[in-house]
Amino acid sequence: MWQLSNLVEGTITVAVLAAGLAVWDAIDLRWWMVGLGIAGVAVYAGVVPQWRYVVHRWEVSETAVYTQTGWWARERRIAPMSRIQTVDYAETAIARLFGLATVTVTTASAAGALQIAGLDQERARRLVDELTLKADAVEGDAT
Amino acid sequence: MSDPTFPGDPHPPSYVVAEPGVEVEWQRLDPRMLLVHPVREVIRFLPPLLGLFIAGQASGGGRAWQFLGVLVPVVLGLLRYLTTSFRIAAGRVELRRGLLNTHLLSTPLDRVRTVDLTASLIHRVLGLTTLRIGTGTSSASEDDELDLDGLPVERARALRGDLLRAAGPMSYDEAPGAADTDAPVVSLDLGWVRLAPLTSSGLVVAVGLLGAGSQVAGSLDLYDDVDPGSWSLGVPGWVVVVAAAVGFGLVVSVISVAGYLVTNWNFRLTRSRGAWHLRRGLLTTRETSIDEVRVAGVSIVEPIGLRLAGGARLSAIVTGLSADAAGSAMLVPPAPRDVVARVAGVVLGTTTTVPAPLVSHGPAARRRRWSRGVGPVAALVGLVALTVALTDARWWVLVPAVALLPLAAVVSADRAAALGHTLVDGYVVSRSGSLARRRDHLAVDDVIGWNFHATWFQRRVGLTSLVATTAGGRQSVTVQDVPEALAVTLADDALPHVVGQFLAPHHAPVDQRTGEPVDVARGGSGLVGRRGEEDSDDGRVVGGDEGAR
Known part of the structure; x- marks a missing residue:
């Protein structure tokens, strides 16, 4: 999924750049520039998603949710179950092709959303139900 | 009116009606607002009114139009x-306003x-005041603000007391009027x-004035009227420049001081x-009340100018109140550092x-810190040198x-020296910046999650933010940039029941005092999330990402 979306993103970027260059015509396009661009996209579409996949972990316990995401900059986030505000379930167009979904857990802080990407849809729905039930069991307004 | 606390006995009738189901009368604002609103509207309509007036004069006999x-x-x-009317009923504050678009908040x-x-x-x-209720909404629309514009001061104070009492937990055991005469924790000295000129606000205002002034001058073609020849005052040019700089500095200082005082x-x-x-203001008085339970911590902010003069500012971290509403969270304006520190201690308890x-x-x-601070500048110097070498620049x-x-x-x-953190008395303390x-102090109870952020460079040297x-x-x-093991220890100490369970078994504690990690792999992670289904039978849900590649 990431591979495809990165590929799409990268291709669009290159296309826009090429179009911009064609219109602008200020810089004469050398072959190595094109090569560099294509190599960049290849890395972006080939290596980065693998890397991302290797890094991405998640875990849900009785009291907290824990995720690890990123590739170059790695981010590990922990949110106590008692502080969960909402649990979102989203399927992007590309994710739906693969039957996948993304679960986002938000807390009252703008800096604290946890994202678990690329889950099997069935699994994701079960996770949403489970998190909702667990978060619901806690008193207070979770701030 | 100078008494910032609530009026004691005789207590005005309570505006908060506890029992639900009772239909409560909608209340109006004070009739004296009848004087305020028209005046304000006239002021707001002043430009078109002036236009109308002039047009009326020009066409002659437009007296009726002017009146209209x-x-x-x-x-x-x-x-x-x-x-506009409001009521407080069944545990809710309701505000109704609008003629064509009725708005019920x-x-x-x-x-x-x-x-x-x-x-x-x-x-x-007129003895009135505007009562604004901050609910921590993130909506930016002006329509969504709960303003009760124009209540008599006494009534507003009583209402405020009722609101805060209803909002907070039921632990107000003080008898009414008992603690009303608290000595101020801090008052203006x-x-x-003297610290005011060192804040940036005066500079901002001065630059704004300068910009506006030059724009006006430009639009009035004043520049064309200035004859450069007439400027020669018989003194060298640099004297004029210095004098202008000093004058500008003086103006900025005066504006700052005036702004600070106002x-x-x-x-x-x-x-x-x-x-x-909190109460302040010379012309427009402002009284802010912050529910004590909502104070999650305080930040001591020291911009460079203030810090050199030994000053600082104090603001509160209020749960549900974002940084945009900065005015509401300010606790102490620029003041000497020891005052700020004392107040911070009192507020934190x-x-x-x-x-x-x-x-x-x-x-x-x-x-x-060094490589991030000096690196870009060194690169810039290199770039400039290259440019100079390649082109015939001076x-x-x-x-x-x-x-x-x-x-x-x-x-x-300075930035390197500033870095530091600690966990004292249930507060996470962190300092950074030059x-x-x-220096932020945040209560552990109000930490609603931990993020460990580390780029590849940071991982390489075993640091994480x-x-x-x-x-x-x-x-x-x-x-910022805390050694991995220390970061995990800090997070674990703060929320042990939450963080501890995700620690890999081989994670060893560190000496919190020296900061020497007992066991930390270079670039490795102290927190290792487990992957796969091997643990799913012990009550946890453990999953790897099942994403397709």
Whole structure:
């Protein structure tokens, strides 16, 4: 999924750049520039998603949710179950092709959303139900 | 009117009706607003009115039109008064307003975070005030603000007391009137004014004035009228420049001092009935009340100018109140550092947290500050040198670039020295920055999550940035570039039942005092999330990402 979306993103970027260059015509396009661009996209579409996949972990316990995401900059986030505000379930167009979904857990802080990407849809729905039930069991307004 | 606390006995009738189901009368604002609204509307319509007036004069005999022009805003003002009403019933505050678009705003009482009383000059003459209820909504629309514009001061104070009492927990055991006469925790000292010129606000205003002035001058073609020849005053040019600079500095200082006095005149911070009350203002008085339970922590902010003069600012991290509403969260205006530290201690309710020494982040973090501070400048110097070498630019272009180097070094050293964190008395303390140094104190109970952020460079030297997320202020407190093991220990100490379970079994504790990691793999992670289904039978749900590749 990431591979495809990165590929799409990268291709669009290159296309826009090429179009911009064609219109602008200020810089004469050398072959190595094109090569560099294509190599960049290849890395972006080939290596980065693998890397991302290797890094991405998640875990849900009785009291907290824990995720690890990123590739170059790695981010590990922990949110106590008692502080969960909402649990979102989203399927992007590309994710739906693969039957996948993304679960986002938000807390009252703008800096604290946890994202678990690329889950099997069935699994994701079960996770949403489970998190909702667990978060619901806690008193207070979770701030 | 100078008494910032609630009126004691005789207590005015309560506006908060506890029992639900009872239909409560809608209340109007004070009739004296009938004077305020039309005047305000006329002022707002002044430009078109003037146009109308001039047009009327020109066409002749337009007296009726002019009359109508004044009448429309007045009627609008009247309508605004007549269509605005509010009530507090069944645990909710409701505000109804609008003639064509009726707008009904309703919020539960226990969501009330702050209550502001603001009185402009015209309000004060009439003995009125505006009561604003802060609910921590993130909506930016002006329609969604809960403003009760135009209540008599006494009534507004009583209402504020009722609101805060209803909003907070039921632990107000003080008898009414008992703690009302608290001595102020801090009040304005005229000596603080010396810090005013060092804040940036005066500069902003001065630059704004300068810009506006030059624009006006430009639009009036004043520049064309200036004859450069007539400027020769018989003194060298640099004297004029210096004089202009000094004059500009003086103007900025005067504006700053004036601004400081106007906003912070009669500043007082008091505490009563489970809330902090802040009162300030010379022309427009402003009284802010912050529910004590909502204070998650405080930030001591020291911009470079203030810090050099030994000053600082104090603001509160209030749950549910974002940093945009900065005015509501300010606790102490620019003031000497010891005053700020004392107030911070009082607000936090501990004497140990604020002066607590910080744990240093070690040599790796220090090196990182240096490389991040000096690196870009060095690159810039290199780039400029290259440009000079390749093109026939003048060599003196290099001078400012090279001059930046020691500056960057000083800032880097300062930034490196600033880094530090600690966990004292249930508060996470973090300090960082040089040009805008801040020391954040956040209560552990209000930490609603931990983020560990590390780029590849940071991982390489075993550092991570630990972010404590919270629901108020800037939404998070960052402990910058802390050694991995220390970060995990800090997070674990703060929320043991939460973080501990995710620690890999081989994780060893570190000595919190020296910061020496007992066991830390280079670039490795102290937290290792397990993957796969091997643990799913022990009550946890453990999953790897099942994403397709």
